[in-house]
Amino acid sequence: MATKTRASSKKKKAPAKGGKQGPEIIRVPETTVEIVSDSGEGAQKCGQIFGAVCAKMGNGAWTVEIIPAEIQPPPRTATGGSGNRVRFGTEEVTNWGDATNLVVAFNEQVLLGRVDLEALAEDAIVLLENQWATHPDEDIRKQWEEGLKKLSEHDYRIIEVPMEEECLKIVEDPRRGKNMFALGMLAWIYDRDRELIRGQIAHQFRKKSEEVYERNVELMEAGYAWAEKNLDFRIEVPTVPSDVPKVVMNGNEAVGMGVIASGMELCSMYPITPATAASHYLGDVFQKFGGVVHQAEDEIAAVGVAIGASYAGKVACTITSGPGLSLKQEFLGLAVMLEIPLVVVDVQRGGPSTGLPTKAEQSDLLTACFGQHGDSPHVVMAAATIEECFHSIVTARRIAEAFKTVVIVLTDANLATGVQPFPRPQVDARWQQTPVNLAPVSPDKPPYDWDPRTGLTPRRVPGQPGGMFTATGLAHNEWSKVAYDPESHQRGCQMRSRKMAVLQSTLKTPEIRGDSSGELLVVGWGSTKGAIEEAVDRARAEGLSVSSCHITILSPLPPGLKEMFSRFDRVMTVELNYSDEPDDPYITEDNRRRAQLCRLLREMTLVDVDCWSRVPGQPLRPGNILKAIKQRLEMGAKV
Amino acid sequence: MTHYGCSLLSCGVIDERHFEMEDYQGAIARWCPGCGDHSILTAVQRLLEEEQLKPEETVFVSGIGCSSRFPHYVKTYGFHGLHGRALPVATGIKLERPELRVFVTMGDGDCCSIGAGHWIHATRYNVDMVAMLLDNNMYGLTKGQTSPTTPEQFPSNTQPHGSYLRPLNPMSATLGVTNASFVAQTAEWIPQHLFETMRAAYHHKGFSFIRILQRCPVYTSSIYEAAVRSPDMIEMLIHDDGIHIPDLEEIYKNQVIHDPSNLGEARRLAEPDGKFRIGILYKNESLPRYLEIRRLPARTAEERVKLLNEELDRYAV
Numbered sequence: 001m002a003t004k005t006r007a008s009s010k011k012k013k014a015p016a017k018g019g020k021q022g023p024e025i026i027r028v029p030e031t032t033v034e035i036v037s038d039s040g041e042g043a044q045k046c047g048q049i050f051g052a053v054c055a056k057m058g059n060g061a062w063t064v065e066i067i068p069a070e071i072q073p074p075p076r077t078a079t080g081g082s083g084n085r086v087r088f089g090t091e092e093v094t095n096w097g098d099a100t101n102l103v104v105a106f107n108e109q110v111l112l113g114r115v116d117l118e119a120l121a122e123d124a125i126v127l128l129e130n131q132w133a134t135h136p137d138e139d140i141r142k143q144w145e146e147g148l149k150k151l152s153e154h155d156y157r158i159i160e161v162p163m164e165e166e167c168l169k170i171v172e173d174p175r176r177g178k179n180m181f182a183l184g185m186l187a188w189i190y191d192r193d194r195e196l197i198r199g200q201i202a203h204q205f206r207k208k209s210e211e212v213y214e215r216n217v218e219l220m221e222a223g224y225a226w227a228e229k230n231l232d233f234r235i236e237v238p239t240v241p242s243d244v245p246k247v248v249m250n251g252n253e254a255v256g257m258g259v260i261a262s263g264m265e266l267c268s269m270y271p272i273t274p275a276t277a278a279s280h281y282l283g284d285v286f287q288k289f290g291g292v293v294h295q296a297e298d299e300i301a302a303v304g305v306a307i308g309a310s311y312a313g314k315v316a317c318t319i320t321s322g323p324g325l326s327l328k329q330e331f332l333g334l335a336v337m338l339e340i341p342l343v344v345v346d347v348q349r350g351g352p353s354t355g356l357p358t359k360a361e362q363s364d365l366l367t368a369c370f371g372q373h374g375d376s377p378h379v380v381m382a383a384a385t386i387e388e389c390f391h392s393i394v395t396a397r398r399i400a401e402a403f404k405t406v407v408i409v410l411t412d413a414n415l416a417t418g419v420q421p422f423p424r425p426q427v428d429a430r431w432q433q434t435p436v437n438l439a440p441v442s443p444d445k446p447p448y449d450w451d452p453r454t455g456l457t458p459r460r461v462p463g464q465p466g467g468m469f470t471a472t473g474l475a476h477n478e479w480s481k482v483a484y485d486p487e488s489h490q491r492g493c494q495m496r497s498r499k500m501a502v503l504q505s506t507l508k509t510p511e512i513r514g515d516s517s518g519e520l521l522v523v524g525w526g527s528t529k530g531a532i533e534e535a536v537d538r539a540r541a542e543g544l545s546v547s548s549c550h551i552t553i554l555s556p557l558p559p560g561l562k563e564m565f566s567r568f569d570r571v572m573t574v575e576l577n578y579s580d581e582p583d584d585p586y587i588t589e590d591n592r593r594r595a596q597l598c599r600l601l602r603e604m605t606l607v608d609v610d611c612w613s614r615v616p617g618q619p620l621r622p623g624n625i626l627k628a629i630k631q632r633l634e635m636g637a638k639v
Numbered sequence: 640m641t642h643y644g645c646s647l648l649s650c651g652v653i654d655e656r657h658f659e660m661e662d663y664q665g666a667i668a669r670w671c672p673g674c675g676d677h678s679i680l681t682a683v684q685r686l687l688e689e690e691q692l693k694p695e696e697t698v699f700v701s702g703i704g705c706s707s708r709f710p711h712y713v714k715t716y717g718f719h720g721l722h723g724r725a726l727p728v729a730t731g732i733k734l735e736r737p738e739l740r741v742f743v744t745m746g747d748g749d750c751c752s753i754g755a756g757h758w759i760h761a762t763r764y765n766v767d768m769v770a771m772l773l774d775n776n777m778y779g780l781t782k783g784q785t786s787p788t789t790p791e792q793f794p795s796n797t798q799p800h801g802s803y804l805r806p807l808n809p810m811s812a813t814l815g816v817t818n819a820s821f822v823a824q825t826a827e828w829i830p831q832h833l834f835e836t837m838r839a840a841y842h843h844k845g846f847s848f849i850r851i852l853q854r855c856p857v858y859t860s861s862i863y864e865a866a867v868r869s870p871d872m873i874e875m876l877i878h879d880d881g882i883h884i885p886d887l888e889e890i891y892k893n894q895v896i897h898d899p900s901n902l903g904e905a906r907r908l909a910e911p912d913g914k915f916r917i918g919i920l921y922k923n924e925s926l927p928r929y930l931e932i933r934r935l936p937a938r939t940a941e942e943r944v945k946l947l948n949e950e951l952d953r954y955a956v
Contacts, residue, residue, distance in 0.1 A: 056956045203953075247954040260947050263940065266734060288946055290938035292734060297760035301727040304720075304757075308700075308731020311718060312739065316731065334721055421956050427947050432940035436736075462716035462732070462739055465695045470665070470710040470717025473703075481666070482711065 027236045030060075030089025032097050032121075033190075035182055036114055037106035038075040039068055039082040042179030046104075047084020048419065049183055049200040053192050054086060055248040055421035056200075058239035060093035061086060062530070063250075063419035064619065066114075067358045076143070081110030085119075090238045094385070094530025096418070098623040100124055102189070102235070104182045106163070107132060108147035115151070117618070122155045125233075127185060129178070130160035159231070161185070166226055170218055180216045184223020190235055194224065245424040251389040251415030255345055256281035258393025259317055260289050261425065263432035264343065266316040268294040268305040273357045274413040275321040275347035299327035303344070307331060310340050311471065313436040313461055315397050317343035322351045322364050325371065325408075332406050333372035336496065338471045339448070339457065341400035341407075343393065348412040348526075350617050359617035360414035362526050362576040365596040368408045369555045375493050377500045378406040380555040384529035387422035388552075389415055394431050401433075403499045404459060410554075412576070414527045414619045441467035446478040448495070455498030500556045507553055509560030514540055514547030517567035520633055522548040523609070524574050525597050528620050532574050535625035546629055554600065562605040572610040572632055573598040574625055579613040660688045665714040670705060673856035675827035679773060680712055682827075682834045683742070686841060687715070697740045700729040702754060704746035705780045706773035706853075723754025726761040726770065730929075733766045737930050740841075741768040748778045751787040751807055762816040762846055764929040769840045769847045772809055773827075775855035776862055783858045790862060809850050810909035810920060814902070820845035820926045822905065823882075823919045826852040828867050829891075832875070832917055835882045844924050852915065866915045876908065876918025 033050070037043035044065060051063035066083040073080030087097040099121035105111035106129045114120060132144040151158060167174035167181050174181075180201070187197055201216050249257070255278040259267055267286065269279045283293045296302035302318050309316040320328065325346045335342045348364045350356025368380045379399055383389045389411050396407040441460060447469040449457045460467045469480045475492060477483040512521070513533055524532040529550045536548040547568070551558065565571045579595040580587040594602070598611035612628040614620065663684045670676045687697065697715035701707035703722035710717025716739075720728050729743045750758050750772045761770065777795060778784040784797040788809065792801035813822050821843040825836040833851065840847035854863050866872045870890045876897040877883040888894060897904060897918060905921040938946070 058956075242956070246956040247951055248956050249954045253954070257947065257950065260943065260950070263943070266731070268731065285950060287935055289943050290935045292933050292935065294730075294734065294933075296727065297756050300724060301730075301757055301760065304724045304727025305731035305734065307720075308718070308728035308733075309735035310731075311728070312698075312732040312735040314735065316735070330721055331724065338718075338720075424951055424955065427944050427951070429940045429944045432943055462698050462736065463695055465693075468694050468714055468716050470699070470719055472711070472717075472719040473721060474719065 023231060024233045025236055026233055027238070029091070029237070030087065030093065030097075031102070031235060031237055032085065032087040032100045033102045033186065034066070034083060034085045034100045034114065034119065035104040035179070035186075036066060036081045036083035036110045037179065038110060039070070039072050039080055041082075041106055041175050043083035043106065043182070045204055046179035046183045047086055049197060049204060050186050050192070051084065051086040051088070051419050052200050052248055053196045054088040055246070055419070056196050057193055058241045059088040059237060060091050061088040061248075061419070061421060062093040062096050064096045064414065065417040067417070069358050076107050076109040076140070078109050078113030078116060081113045083110075088237060090240055093420070095534060095622060096414075096531075096619050098621045103127065104185065105129065106178060108144055108151070112147055112150060115154070120154070120156065124156050126151070126156050126158045127161050127182075128158055129163045131162065131164035133160075161226070166222055167219060170222060171215060177215070177219045180219035181223035181226070184220040184225070185227040187220065188224045188227035188234070189231065190237060194220075246421045247424045248419060248421040249386065250277070250417055250419045251383070251386045251411055252278035252347065252417070253281050254386050254389035255319065255347075255393060255411060256285075258390040260286065260291065261390065261427050261431055262343075262394040262397035264315055264317050264397055265291045266294060266306060266309045267291070267319060268296055268302045268309070268316060269319050270296050270299045270302045270324060272299070272321045272324045274349055274416045275319050275324070275345065277416060278319050278345065278347065299324040300331060303328040303331040303342075307335050307340055307342055310335070310342050311338070311461070314433045315341045315343060315401050317345065317393075317397075319345040319347070321347050321349050322367070323354070325364060325367060329367075329371040332378070333374060333376045334473045335406050336372065336376045336378050337473050339404040339496070340471070341404050343396045343400050344406060344408045345393070346408060346410050347416045348410055350615065356617045358413065360412045360527065360576060360619055361615055361617070362410070362412055362528070363578070363596070363615070364410060365525070365554060365577070366599070368410060369600070375497070377497045378408065378555070379403070379500075379503065379553065380408045380410065381553045382410040382526040383415060384526055384550055384552065385422065386415055386418060386420040390425055392552075397433075399503065403456070403503055405496075405499060410526055412527050436461055436463070438463040440465040447480045448476070448478040450478060450495040452495075452498075454502045455495040456502070504556035504559065507556070507558040509558055509564060510549040510551055512547050512549050512564065515545070516547070518545035518547055519569045520544075520546045520629060521565065521568040521571045522546060522574055522629065523551065523571060523597065523601065524548065525551045525554055526576075528574060528576055531620045531622045531625055534622035535629060538622065538626050539629050544629065544633060546633070551597070554597065557600065557604050561601065562607060565605055565607045565609070569636070570610065570632060571601075571607055572612055573601065574620065574628065575611060575613040576615070576620055577613050578615050579611050582610070654693070656693075658688060658691055658694070660684050663687045663694060663714050665712045668712045669708065671856055673854070674705070675775065675851075675853035675855070676706055676709070676773060678827040678830055679771070679833065679851055679853065680709065682830060682837055683713065685834055686837050687713070689838070690841065692740055696738065697742070698732055699742050699744065700725045700732065701744045702746070702749035703780070704749050704778070705775075706744050706746040707749065709744040723749050723752070724757065725749065726754065726757040729768055729770075730761060730764060730766050733768060733930060734933070737767075737934075743768060743770040745770065745772055746779070747772065747774045747776060747786045747788045747809075751809055751812075758813070759816050762813055762848065763818045765818050765820050765846045765926055766929050767845055769837070769849070772848070772850045773853045774809065774850050775853045775859055776806070777855055777858045779855050779858055793859070793862070795858070808909065808911060811906065813848050814906050814909050814921055818926050819848070819921065820923050821847035821919070822921045823848070824850045824852070825917050826863070826866070826873070826915070828854065828863070829873075829887070829917070831884050831887060832882065835884055836917075836919070839882060839919060843922060845926060845928055872915055874914045874916045876916055876920065878919070880922065881919040
């Protein structure tokens with residue numbers, strides 16, 4: 001695989017086709033493929049279809065988007081690359097993995113962008129569009145030469161492919177068709193079921209004409225035929241048919257379906273990346289279910305409308321990303337104070353400020369927990385997988401209603417745009433909400449009839465005769481009367497806090513992956529789960545004494561953590577947010593700023609929990625986590 | 640949306656209750672003596688009584704400020720929320736429960752400053768509710784700061800040398816918004832007019848915006864003093880399709896016939912020219928209403944589950 005075959009004259013010498021004995025078959029348990037293009041050339045569609053087909057064929061798969069912040073950044077730039085990265089294997093794939101084994105690139109600049117990010121394995125195979133070598137623009141030809149020189153510093157096997165030329169035989173504008181040609185090449189290389197591919201093409205272009213579908217299929221077939229004729233290798237990733245029915249979707253779609261499954265009928269939102277796609281999905285289908293996506297005038301209004309709807313009856317939700325969460329905080333405090341159930345989904349991205357709007361980060365945990373002023377006890381939970389994006393919304397709605405409070409569900413850009421197959425949810429009609437209860441209430445019953453054992457109070461909504469009261473954000477007593485006296489405010493805060501104690505008492509201690517005691521325990525939350533577990537599994541396979549656990553409900557934290565931590569010499573969190581490294585020359589024990597879950601765990605357990613975290617704007621790689629694990633193990637015990 | 644549920648009262652059982660004004664009496668109002676809000680509260684309670692609105696099916700939503708204490712003083716359901724954010728909450732209530740009668744009270748800081756974005760968009764959504772701007776030209780509860788409607792050069796604690804800017808005109812602003820469907824102005828010291836304006840707003844199908852000129856005895860008593868004393872400064876806009884109170888003709892001699900369907904004329908009349916104009920400036924029930932645009936057929940839990948399974952089929956591997 002490491003042989004370099006760079007065909008210099010594309011016309012005469014077809015690249016890399018060997019003798020007559022057919023292609024070499026390379027069999028691997030898992031592999032990672034990328035397709036990158038300029039924005040607008042459709043690499044993402046190609047990757048999405050390829051990923052879906054892998055999943056449908058029975059491979060475990062994890063797809064992530066490679067996405068620039070702009071809609072149409074300048075062409076042929078290293079930072080403007082757009083595409084998809086598909087890791088698939090025989091077994092379940094839980095994360096995006098380490099390095100890419102094969103890349104299809106539409107120009108050398110977007111490829112160099114990926115190289116700069118160390119995305120490629122050193123022995124990666126590169127299928128590279130080569131029209132630039134003979135491009136009329138001299139600058140472009142020069143860039144091509146220089147680019148290839150840079151690439152030659154690596155051990156990549158570069159195969160030049162005349163994609164433009166081949167596509168021109170079928171379409172006038174290959175910018176609108178090369179992606180399907182690339183898909184066809186991948187179909188041949190990985191022996192993908194072309195019937196399934198045609199089905200996926202039909203799904204992708206369902207809103208377009210039959211002609212568009214047919215042309216795309218034709219391009220795909222052309223790519224397939226070209227690869228068959230010109231390539232000397234095929235890669236086999238055996239598939240195992242699943243014994244349980246599965247579905248494949250991205251995290252935003254899973255969130256949208258979770259909203260429907262949870263029985264919520266109103267999603268009130270304001271456009272923000274990367275959360276908006278969930279609303280796009282709901283906007284498309286929600287009305288079938290009698291649901292409304294309300295696009296409000298701003299983030300504050302979006303949550304205000306959801307709170308108004310929840311106050312008036314059922315539980316509504318709002319979906320946003322970090323900047324939107326910041327804007328909603330005052331309203332979230334109000335919902336906590338008024339004890340109005342509300343589900344908030346925060347699809348996290350890089351921050352602060354506009355930060356990395358299209359890229360993954362786990363930096364909103366603390367603001368989700370503590371962003372409101374005053375004492376504002378509420379629930380924060382995080383989805384770790386795409387499957388959990390679905391189920392966590394159902395759970396969130398139920399907790400919100402049972403405890404009459406705000407539940408914030410954290411996902412992130414990695415989950416939002418990642419695509420993964422998972423067991424098909426068994427939808428239950430009991431997840432739906434019951435009709436609003438408009439039974440009369442006794443005027444002798446206060447609206448906040450707190451049960452001192454639980455802090456809970458029956459829900460009361462407009463329309464219930466006898467129950468009239470004014471919900472107020474001012475400090476109030478059980479009658480919801482404005483009360484500035486010390487006892488009333490103390491009691492209100494205590495009752496709202498007690499609900500969290502009750503919820504906490506129902507939570508289970510997270511399970512440990514690996515031995516229940518040892519040298520190192522790695523603790524994670526949210527979308528890093530797959531990568532952490534893969535790293536821990538590799539470490540254990542090397543004989544290292546490492547275990548991991550993953551926390552789903554982050555506020556209130558589950559019971560038993562302190563005892564669990566006491567069984568390990570050292571505890572560290574691995575997170576996708578910023579922390580100071582302990583060996584940074586400017587950093588001491590006194591000034592070190594730690595990762596977000598790490599802070600919560602230290603406060604809760606009084607254990608000297610360490611952390612390793614990064615903000616690369618992309619998911620963590622298991623290989624890097626493994627390195628961090630080894631480094632921390634060398635540092636010895638710390639509990 | 641689906642399933643509003645059903646109370647005995649809405650299930651065909653005849654409701655024989657009769658409500659007196661006292662039935663709408665909430666907590667004792669804690670506004671200053673002489674505050675115009677007292678008169679607005681009375682007019683509202685009179686409206687509720689006259690229309691026999693069921694207290695449990697009526698919701699008063701407010702923001703923060705003197706005027707936003709309003710819900711506490713009316714014995715209906717109430718939502719006393721955030722500064723400037725009454726309108727989104729009211730919109731959410733109507734989206735979930737269109738059958739509820741929703742009234743919104745806001746101050747000039749609430750509506751025209753911190754919540755100005757919501758004011759514009761609520762006007763555009765045209766959700767059926769009555770929105771009252773209780774405009775005393777000043778932040779009262781926080782003790783005398785310049786508001787967007789404070790007259791130019793009028794001193795306050797934040798602008799002690801006088802307000803730097805010309806005041807924002809809530810009438811022209813509302814009339815400039817696409818889909819504005821009911822825009823009226825009235826004054827709390829003319830109770831009959833105040834009441835009739837509220838009643839017209841209540842009966843209007845759509846978003847009814849009323850600006851109520853309101854005296855603040857502590858911070859802005861001088862602003863309306865002249866108009867209160869000399870009715871000649873008031874110009875009453877009258878029309879068969881607007882408000883016409885013959886009893887007031889003797890006191891308020893400046894009566895101008897204005898057809899509230901005439902938007903261009905309404906905008907002209909809204910422009911400041913030294914006169915206090917009260918009446919319905921604009922009214923149009925034919926404009927699209929958000930709830931009716933978004934209203935959807937009800938779905939049962941079973942239907943939703945069936946549809947969701949069909950949706951999952953599309954994603955099945």
